[in-house]
Amino acid sequence: MxxxxxxxxxxxxxxxxxxxxxxxxxSRRPLTPIEEEKREDAIKDMYQKPH
Numbered sequence: 001m002x003x004x005x006x007x008x009x010x011x012x013x014x015x016x017x018x019x020x021x022x023x024x025x026x027s028r029r030p031l032t033p034i035e036e037e038k039r040e041d042a043i044k045d046m047y048q049k050p051h
Contacts, residue, residue, distance in 0.1 A: 031039065
């Protein structure tokens with residue numbers, strides 16, 4: 001019984017992790033033009049400010 005559990009963990013774990021990563025990548029939505037502009041402005045501000 002213990003061997004079955006570890007086989008399930010070793011085989012099932014990466015499959016579940018891969019499915020979760022694939023789902024996250026496929027469900028991402030593209031940024032709207034306004035969001036892209038805000039992102040670019042924030043990046044420019046971040047690099048222009050002295051630390």
